[in-house]
Amino acid sequence: MKRQNQSMIAEFILVGFSTLGDLQILLFFIFLLVYLTTLMANSAIMTVIRLDRALHTPMYFFLFVLSCSETCYTLVIVPKMLSNLLSTSPTISLSGCAAQLYFFVGLACTNCFLIAVMGYDRYVAICNPLNYTLIVSRAACLQLVLAAGSCGFLISVVVNVLVFSVPFCASNRINHFFCDISAVIKLGCTDTSLKEMVIFFLSILVLLFPLVLIFISYVFIVSTILKISSAEGQRKAFSTCASHLTVVIVHYGCASFIYLRPTSLYSSDKDQLVSVTYTVITPLLNPLVYTLRNKEVRMALRKVLSKYSFPKTV
Incomplete structure (x- = not known):
């Protein structure tokens, strides 16, 4: 059997932010602070929804x-990124890279579909409120x-399978802070x-198909809201959608910039900046948006904090 003139790569070097020198220490503390805040914010959201029976509705189940x-999405990316910021040899094994890409893509795609499901939930709640509990039942939610x-x-x-069936024999230097699709397949x-x-057509399926469904849902939602006679009723209806719309714009906007274009247009510096937004900032933005803009969640949070943080003295 003829031996191929290529070397097997056992590990990759994540170049990431290594060109920034001493700024890596500052970035480490900034990202660590954001990461811990993200974990606490998402944990608070999940705890409040779990403990407050008033939030045991389909909308808050999807938010949970x-x-x-x-939270799982950030666990896949951020801890490794933080350790690499302090490391002189930021490497990741071939199997570790494959696992990171698998969970990153799986969770990212799941989030896209979940946000579309949340749009459908808002459509049913506003456009068909009398049958809401029948259509969006517990079984349907699951x-x-x-x-x-x-x-x-x-x-x-x-x-x-598409990415890691490619033989890597030219270089093992990934110009990114994690194993992203374009950065790996370029090797x-x-x-x-x-x-x-x-992969490009799969990106269209994951990003544009849910986005089209969300757009159609909001066409019907806006049409229904405009038929409400009172301004206060319109304001309340719009307020239930504002948080979801904010998340849609940020999530799909950043992801579309990265994945809805040919790999030949890949730019490591620009893409890393945008990737920081949807891997570090967006997971923090979601709970903050739903907490700050949602009166029910704020009230539930205050109720839980007053009940569990300040126990009555005997």
């Missing part, structure tokens, strides 16, 4: 699942969440244009 997914997760991780399996030493095309 999204917060849980966002089925929608399971479908979102199953589709997300099925797509992740396909992406992982292949064979023609990857067909694989990149498949």
Whole structure:
């Protein structure tokens, strides 16, 4: 059997922020602070929803699942990034890189579908309120969440097979702070244009299909709200959608910038900056937006804090 003239790569070097020199220490403390705040904020959201029976509704069930997914999403990326900021040799094994990409893509796709499901929930609540509890039942909620997760991780399996079936023999230096699709597949030493095309169409499916469904939902939502006679009724209806719309704009905006374009347009410096937004900032933004803009969550949070943080003295 003829031996191929190529070396097997056992590990990758995550170049990341190594070009910034001493600024890496400052970045470490900034990202650590944001990460801990993210964990506390998402944990607070999940705890409040779990403890307050008034929040045991489909909308807050989906928010609970999204917060849980966002927490796992940050666990996949941020701890390794933080350790690499303090390391003189920021490496990751081939299997570790594959695992990171698998969970990152799976959770990211799941989040996209969950946000679309939350848009559907708002559509039913505003456009068909009399049948809301029948349409968005507990069984339906579980089925929608399971479908979102199953589709997300099925797509992740396909992406992982496409990326890691490429022979890596040219370089092991990934110009990113984690194993992202474009950064890894660029290291292949064979023609990857067909694989990149498949990944591009999967990106369209994951990003544009849910976004179109969300857009259609909000066309009906806005049409229904405008038919409400009182200004106060319109304001309350719009306020229930404002948090979701904010998350949609930030989440899909950043992800579309990265993944809805050919790999040939990949720019490591610009992409790392945008990647920081959707891997570090967005998971923090979601609980903050839903907490600060949602009166029910704020009231529940105050109730839980007063009940458990300040026990009565005997």
